[in-house]
Amino acid sequence: MQRLIVGWILVCAACVPGTRSSPNPTIRVASIKSELTRDRQVDHALSRLTYGARPGDAQRVSSIGLERWIALQLSPERVNDRVADSIVSLYRTLGTPTSELVAANREVRTARRAQQMDSLRRPEVRPIAEPGVMDARRDLQLALGEAAASKLMRAVVSERQLYEQMVDFWENHFSVFSGKGNTRLFIPAYDREVIRPRAMGKFRDLLGAVAKSPAMLFYLDNAQSVADSGRRTLVPFRRPARGPGQAARGLNENYARELMELHTLGVDGGYTQDDVIEVARALTGWTIDPQQGAFIFRPAVHDADEKTVLGSRLSALRGIEDGEQVLDILAAHPSTARYITRKLVVRFVSDSAPSALVERCAGEFTASGGDIRQTLHCVVTSPEFFSQAAYRGKVKTPFELVASALRATNSRPDLTPRSTQVITRLGQPIFGRQTPDGWPDRAEDWMNAGAMVNRVNFGLQLATGRMPGVKVGVVDPVVGASLSSPEFQRR
Secondary structure, X not given: OOOOOOOEEEOOHXXXXXXXXXXXXXXXXXXXXXXXXXXXXXXXXXXXXXXXXXXXXXXXXXXXXXXHHHHHHOOHXXXXXXXXXXXXXXXXXXXXXXXXXXHHHHHHHHHHHHHHXXXXXXXXXXXXXXXHHHHHHHHHHHHHHHHHHHHHHHHHHOXXXXXXXXXXXXXXXXXXXXXXXXXHHHHHHHHHXXXXXXXXXXHHHHHHHHHOOHHHHHHOOHHHOOOOOOOOEOOXXXXXXOOOOOOOOOOOOHHHHHHHHHHOOOOOOOOOHHHHHHHHHHOOOEEEEOOOOEEEEOHHHOEOOOEEEOOEEXXXXXXXXXXXXXXXXXXXXXXXXXXXXHHHXXXXXXXXXXXXXXXXXXXXXXXXOOEHHHHHHHHHOOOOOOOOOOOOOOEOOHHHHHHHHHHHOOOEEOOOOHHHHHHHHOOOOOOOOOOOOOOOOOHHHOOOHHHHHXXXXXXXXXXXXXXXXXEOOOOOHHHHHHOOOHHXXXX
């Protein structure tokens, strides 16, 4: 064991490459207890807390001190990321407001319906789309493609590597599927305005932002959930008459169930089917403004009767407060602390998730009021994280494999979606998981004979400069040969 500095020390951010100075920056630096050699500790930290080491990264981390480097990665606001920001700013549609994407989608749909009607009247005439409609269609396709491409770009070039890891963790935890209807319109803002600002903050804040995000409201159908007939609502309303073949609108339990099973408590977290129904009732009226593509609460469809969720009473004749109280209850529940912490441990430590580490860091989650940064600090500075058993013990997902290979070769994807198509071919399309459980994070789900062949072919393609959409740097022959090795598949 090495004797290392313990406790709170001052780090001069201006003295560390890739950071910016700030007044009296106090950063917690924890001691590391490990049976690994110092070089392996650095190697392990770079393989788990980043998307892979670039040439020279190990020396840079060693020169500033591994403990200080980890502390800085846990404080991404102190890390200068101008290069990544400047590159990402070149994507044309990333900052497009959702309202503009919704308007463009409406224009395209209106034009399509008009063309269909015209083709029925004049089948001999082939319809030609108006230039404005064609532009709108291109922008819609580009918006989702650039959201995915910029995600890979940041994983490759950002200095805030642990932060990018956490953005990916939460986007997978709160997974939405771009292929379901209008969900694709809301994904750029989901990444930009919901997940990124809260990836290292308080879990309750993140949970609330996700619950109100149009991406989640549409994907898991809460936008169409309304009070059942016979229930009181805050504002009297008349249900629209159903047309032939139309299903009756009423309570939709999809989001309520996944909110507890996948987002907070876990499948064994202690809730019942009655709780699912009560949570769904509490969240009626949480929907989407169809004109702006933004969250709106509609009192006229909110179930205002009394409810009971996990033993807690929700008074009658309230509005949006019902849903907010449900989120408070779930965020503070002990099962949520264990479930979220276990997923973090699986992501960063091992597929087996040592129970002692989970319990210890779940206690940190609870004591800190669901502080993500403090819980993560507990996980990534633990003896279990720096254990021999954890070293090279995780298998890279396709996204991690591609990002790490680009970093290892000093390569950079271009601004098009071509590089993300490689990830799709390897089995993990970005924002492309159909089920709400997110992509798996265990070796058994990614390693089989077919997957290994595709991974080896990718490594050979990149090493020889034949990967579409990627500008390959000067590839060291040893590094190039390692890209298709079994060792490079692990982190």
